[in-house]
Amino acid sequence: MAADLQRTSYNMMIYEVCDFCTALLDTRGRLLAQNLGGVSHFVADLGVIVQDAVARFGARGFLARAT
Numbered sequence: 001m002a003a004d005l006q007r008t009s010y011n012m013m014i015y016e017v018c019d020f021c022t023a024l025l026d027t028r029g030r031l032l033a034q035n036l037g038g039v040s041h042f043v044a045d046l047g048v049i050v051q052d053a054v055a056r057f058g059a060r061g062f063l064a065r066a067t
Contacts, residue, residue: 001022001024001035002020002021002022002035002036002037005020005022006018006020018037021034021035021046022034022035023035023046025046025047025050027054027059028051028054029046029047029048029049029050029051029052029053029054030047031046031047
């Protein structure tokens with residue numbers, strides 16, 4: 001994901017500065033994988049955000065809003 005994002009981005013902050021992060025989380029918001037070389041503070045709260053969304057909307061509601 002990170003390589004494709006960086007390669008195809010039109011934003012200089014992404015393709016030159018690597019000011020991004022990609023991650024794979026499970027349905028409970030637990031971090032499974034994260035790219036190397038990006039800005040890690042983006043992911044620091046990502047699991048918590050997903051967990052809060054699942055708690056607020058339920059797993060079905062969160063997935064329905066994401067599509």
